[in-house]
Amino acid sequence: MxxxxxxxxxxxxxxxxxxxxxxxxxxxxxxxxxxxxxxxxxxxxxxxxxxxxxxxxxxxxxxxxxxxxxxxxxxxxxTYSGSTLYKTVLRVLYEQQVEVDEISFDSCNISAWEHALQEAGIKTKPRFVESEMISLEGLVTYHFELWKSGQTKAAVTGHPIDHELHRLGVPAYRSLPSxxxxxxxxxxxxxxxxxxxFKATQIAVQIIEIDSFLGLKKDSFSTDEIFRIELKYMEKLLSYTKKVHGSIKPSGFGRYVIFTTRGLLQDVTGNFSHIPDISNLDELSKEAVTCGIGIGQTVYDAEINAGNALLHAKECAKGTWMVCFDNKKIAGPLGKPEQLTYSYASKQLESISRQTSLSVITLNKLKSSLKKLSSDKLNANELAKYMQIPPRSARRILTTLEQNGFAQVVAEEKPHTRGRPRKVYRISPF
The missing domain is CATH 3.40.50.1860 (Rossmann fold)
Incomplete structure (x- = not known):
């Protein structure tokens, strides 16, 4: 192909x-x-x-x-490096009769330019190198201001920046790919x-659990009614299985296992970002379907990972979908803006787990939550939101970490409505 x-x-x-x-x-x-x-x-x-x-x-x-x-x-x-760079510099030095420290550069970091100059036998180091890929307008301004102020006499850049610098009167040169x-x-x-x-052809296993009792009236259902509901779900799952070109088998009351490939499942979940569309399921029915997706190189590995993903999904809430990849990374809940990706294999977190009695999975979720927040500080409500747990459970986790020296209260926030102030914790680096 x-x-x-x-x-x-x-x-x-x-x-x-x-x-x-x-x-x-x-x-x-x-x-x-x-x-x-x-x-x-x-x-x-x-x-x-x-x-x-x-x-x-x-x-x-x-x-x-x-x-x-x-x-x-x-x-x-x-990428531009080595001979591609120093050929351009030698051309500038020959045509403009300038020194290396009178040239402004971009597109590569300073070490790349220094290495290229060393290869050309030039000992002078460049002074003006814009390593960050800022906007085109920003790069034009960068080179032009240096030239206008007399600090440089030429610029080495890319297209279309060189064209704009030529228009402004700056001697500009560009490298071509080698x-x-x-x-x-x-x-x-x-x-x-x-x-x-290869990844697309990996085995994907979905273990789906259906709560057939959800939505039934407490005093007015029979085994026939439960059987009818099971058949309804089975019909919809068969249609979904056909959509992912897979096969399905029952695995006990209310549990089904679907076998397909990673590539097909990626397509129907938007690269594992949302729950796939199972035709004609209303909101209540969607809540009744909980799923763990496992990815593996063999059916056995994929089933083990699917089981782990299902356990994580059930920890969150009914109707949750989670995925466990072949590298033991867990992602989910699918379709939630607070989706996390974490691992349940970490020696460092295993050590903290032994000291705090918090599971490695819980600690990994906390670590992922901090990464999402781009901060080492959070309160119980924020942790509950990202970990999909009750606030009281989040408070227990933070209190446990504080008691064992892995968290410190650094502030208190007053809620908008009545209630006790929320403690803000700084978490020690994991």
């Missing part, structure tokens, strides 16, 4: 890349000259469903693509494609 590769960047760079890609029979290329976000909207959007992976001609084009956020498949770019750099990224693309193809 051929890889449909989209090429993005300036036309002269694309010609060089295309000449190298032509030597690889694994690729079918679509080359699109794109210099702005408007180009992406006009030229790339119509081809999104036709391309497996994209390759940008350099880091600046890659930055434009990343800021656009319109491409969901993997995107790569050609054959070696293009071959390196094409090799990386091939490996990534193989890895993704």
């Amino acid at each position: 051929k890889i449909r590769l989209g090429l993005l960047g300036a036309s002269d760079s694309l010609e060089i890349i295309q000449s190298v890609v032509n030597k690889y029979p694994e690729f079918i290329c679509t080359s699109l000259e794109c210099l702005t976000e408007e180009d992406l909207i006009e030229k790339v959007r119509p081809h999104l469903d036709e391309i497996d992976m994209w390759l940008c001609s350099g880091p600046i084009t890659y930055k434009i693509v990343q800021d656009w956020k319109g491409i969901e498949v993997p995107v790569f770019y050609v 054959t070696m750099a293009i071959e390196a990224v094409l090799t990386n693309i091939l490996r990534t494609y193989e890895m993704l193809h």
